[in-house]
Amino acid sequence: MGNLLSADLARLWRCKAFWLCCLFFAVLSSGTLWNAYWVGSQTIAANASLETYIFPFAFLIGLAAAVVCTLFLGSEHAVGFRNKCCVGHSRAAVYGSDLATCSIAALLLCAAAVLPGGILGPILLGEGFDAMAVVMIAGICLLSVAYAAVFTALAMLVSSQAAAPVIALLLSLLLLAGGYAGVQRLAEPPTVPNPAAAPPTVEGVEPDRNDTVPERIPTPNYLPEGPARSTVQFLTDFLPGGQSYQYGAVSTGTASVHLPQKMASCAAVFALSTAAGLLLFRRKDLK
């Protein structure tokens, strides 16, 4: 296992896609911060906290993990797996070392995005991450490891070179879109002011705000408390896409809600995908 892991890490070190993704995240974070510093006073977001600028990388962590995991493991299918099994490593050990390498890659991607914030934030914006932000960063790290586990399982099972990245990228987009839909649906207000019932505004006369209680009408898309709402809430918090969206759009405030549940779901996604992946990989014909 030690030999396998050091071989995989050495290969990761030479993986161009991994370094490109790291570079992209580092540039994204520092660029956003630099931009915030430069235009700072002119925009309404001037008093936004550091995580508003750094966390949007969570939108992209799934895509980056998909690219890195599938490209890194794709070349294993040619000869790597067979050779490793030939020299006497068990399939579980091969899977475990690949999973560990991909998880480390995902964590390093997070570090590439967060570290510029930790270093440049106090210098440019005069503030660091607060305690809540640190907990959320831990959540994002867990999330990226969960993504890595899902895409490792996928890349270990799909032998076709082209199919694995396509499926992984489409899956991560689909997860993100699902998360977006879930968050939007949950954020629907129960009622809105009825535009038809608003008192007619007379040009030049201030509307009397006291004598009208604004009539409110229910919104059609609001999910009332009940099994439907708790299912959507559960899926949005459980699936990586929903978490990505919530962490990425941190200014909406839903990211810090249900944090322990989110972290537990990441662990569950990790365990489930690894169990399924390992089970199928042991039976896979490696030719």
Place this chain on the structure above:
Amino acid sequence: MGKLLSANYARLRRDRLFWGLVAVMILLGTYTVLHRWWIYWDLQPDRLPQARLSWFELFAFMQYIGPAMAVLTAFFQGTEYSDGTLRTKLVVGCTRWEVYLAFFVSVAGTALVLAFVCIAVVLFLGIPLLGPPRLENIPYLLEGLIGSLATCLAFSAVFTVVGMNCSGSAQAAVICLVSLIAAEWLVNYLVSALHAPAFNAFRNWDPALGIYTETTVPNPGYVGGLRRTLYQFLYEFLPSGQASQYAAMDSMHPSRMAVYAVLFSGLSTMAGFSLFRRKDLK
């Protein structure tokens, strides 16, 4: 050239992915019409008889053609590079230019087939369900159709560049899809920048005068001058920008965009071929 093309199309006819994409296009066309029909049925059933098939539905395929072509090119390229197919073609005496062009023509032909499948499904289902489209501005509609097909060519040309110059099919798939996602994101940014108003208007109640006064403040987010020209050009030049304009029917200079699309195809084919000519095929 003819033999190369017939070989490519013979491979495509047996390609499960191609038929899968045809099925996806049929499903998407059906969804587009049924979704619109359902909105009428649910909200305004009495207005259903006056409903017409609109251009939105007709051009819905433009939203899906980019991703479909990215996936197809990646898979199509994989078989070209594996088993030395490409080398064999060169060994039997085809020139590199013929091989490149044949790949581009096969991919572009597939894009047109997928586009026509979606249009046919929309017309076939849309006319009975939603009623025939208004036929008052036929030249504009034709311009739009030709322009959107030119955009399909532009997508094929740019994915051919990746497909012919990237020996690993996994890398080709990632490059095609990631560049497509990046282009979509760029187009979204361009649209929001171009739609920013020049001035923000505020209405204030003035208690002393007893009237509303309106103050207009220049919008700092407004894009003007040379930057606006550049943004507008990119929005019309990039295939993703063209696709979003056709799908929303919100531009529109279809004839200009068609010229851009042909220009884009030509430029990317030239660039792609000059790279491919020097490529070491081992």
